Amino acid sequence: MTAPELLPQQPHDEDGPVFNEPWEAQAFAMAVSLNRRGVFTWSKWTETIGALIAADDEPDETGERYYQYWLTALEQLVAENTPISVEQLAERKEAWDKAARATPHGKPIQLGRENES
Secondary structure, eight states: OOHHHHSTTSOEETTEEOOSSHHHHHHHHHHHHHHHTTSSOHHHHHHHHHHHHHHOSSOOTTSTTHHHHHHHHHHHHHHHHSSOOHHHHHHHHHHHHHHHHHSOTTSOOOTTGGGOO
């Protein structure tokens, strides 16, 4: 079974998944890595992302929000299956957001830059 058959709503072409932004590919890679580490099974993944898509009041007919579902599913599964708390996850997200905003365009984002002016 191919990836489009497993995840029919995932944007893809004949070569596989396609991404509009780098963060989408990174979220995809994180999901693969966490699955390989045993944090969650693919059946749990499809159950989680499927529930998110089904619960959306405004169906994503174009696939534009697909990786938003992907990211939310990742956050839920990490929170459920690792010792990190929801609060710690929120703190880490905020730190990365601040670091990204403080990082000059074209430079790698590094935690700790959030305090630079």
